[in-house]
Amino acid sequence: MLSCFSCCMSEEKLQQQSLKKSTREYKDTKPLASIANLSLKTDSSRRRYLADEIEKLGKNNISADIFTFHDLSIATQDFNPETLIGEGGFGRVYKGHLESKNIDVAVKQLDRNGFQGNREFLVEVLMLSLLHHPNLVNLVGYCAEGEQRILVYEYMAKGSLEDHLLNKGPDKTPLDWDTRMKIAEGAARGLEYLHETANPPVIYRDFKASNILLDDNFNPKLSDFGLAKLGPTGGKPYVSTRVMGTYGYCAPEYASTGQLTTKSDVYSFGVVFLEMITGRRVIDNSKPSEEQNLIEWAQPLFKDKKKFHVMADPLLQGNYPEKGLYQALAIAAMCLQEEADTRPLITDVVTALEFLSVGKNRDEVAGGEEENDA
Missing domain, CATH: 3.30.200.20 (Phosphorylase Kinase; domain 1)
Structure with missing residues (x-):
């Protein structure tokens, strides 16, 4: 299952990503270091x-x-x-x-x-x-x-991702597959900027659907930085801090030890991405007991390709590329690895999502018709 992740990461894409990073406009964010003094x-x-x-x-x-x-x-x-x-x-x-x-x-x-x-x-x-x-x-x-x-x-005209995905009223049309992938890619790019460009790096610490805001064209923007922390510096592997954030979205190592890294954000991204694929909340007490925790429900399904379609949001009504679903689930599974070191960097996630969201490598949708590119 997890080997599917690599199929999103062609050599050409990796080279493009490397070139993009080397030529990206650099904004000096060193003054961020002053934030560390706030706690004192x-x-x-x-x-x-x-x-x-x-x-x-x-x-x-x-x-x-x-x-x-x-x-x-x-x-x-x-x-x-x-x-x-x-x-x-x-x-x-x-x-x-x-x-x-x-x-x-x-x-x-x-x-x-x-x-x-x-x-x-x-x-x-x-x-x-x-x-x-x-x-x-x-x-x-x-x-x-x-x-x-x-x-x-x-002002973000479309409200939050949560409004369209998890709090969807009868007046809202369900998000289609392409829009979900577009939102996921943009949100991952926001995290990539925090992790890779900010100096020192910034750990967002509160990545969830309600903090992803959408403009008129469903372009996503991360909001609410009150819990953000500066990443480890001076060769330290992690930042030690009290556990904050929202239950269900916190990485296991952070929840148990308070040890925070950029990989903690990658785990939280995996949770939200799985919510986007399935249309389910990470914690939903209205569901049967074995389905109340999204991650626990999904783990056995990740291991059986024949059951992948069970994980797709029913509101999509089968309108998604089958191969795209497999690859999206592979990305989510990689981000949700129990061990932080085995999770991908957010830059690799962006590359894989870019591949999905532009509609390359399309497969036939479940209904048998060829899906048009967005």
Whole structure:
């Protein structure tokens, strides 16, 4: 089963990937190292630290605007409940409109009594001010006035992947196979930028369907960087940290020991990719007990090629390339390896997904008709 992974990785593709990496525009992200100091600060000094860091990094590095609470009250009609577009442990997200820029925005007001405190707010502002990639959400600005902690992002018209995949209402058309592969490839590219281009590397630590936002054309962008950590430096193999993230998505070695590497993100990617293939949540207590944990349900099926079709989302109604399904499941299985060292690098995952999402190596769909390229 796992040997299928290599069939996605032609020599030509690997050469293209190598060339792409060597000629890729490099953005100096060394100022990220300043984020490591956040954990050493007391709450009372973190607000000052944010202003000092932004000033020190210079206006050329920081593209985010500073908004007043009044600005954002006007943009959201005084945080009108009718403009509410999301809610979670971090607080509430409102759709707003900035007259000064004539753009729609998503305004995330952090819950002052909630889990996400000053540290997460500072990490998010600094990370998204320094990291820029088409598959990372754009931070328009922030407000740190008094006790308020508010983040302002570009507005993503299609909401989250979770909305279309796992919380799908009767008014939403199921995502087709090509769109799922396109989203998976773009999300993997976002992780690749964090792991391979950011300096030091960034471990996202909270990769899940609700954090993958979609624009009008279903292009994905990673959002919510409050839990992100800088990767190991100085030859260390991992970062030791308290276990954070969402149950079901955490890599086993991270969940059990707190040892975090970029391969922890690769495991989380595998979980979400399997959700995309199957249309199932990683943890679903409404299903029979033997099917409640997606990974446990999938492991025996990975070993029997005759049962691969059982793993395809029924809402696809068989409209997928059979060989494409096999290769997608091979990628997911590789990412979900128990041992971190045996998982692929995210760069290899991107190469394999690029091969799938452009529609090469098409096979006949299950219904017997040749599928057209997207």
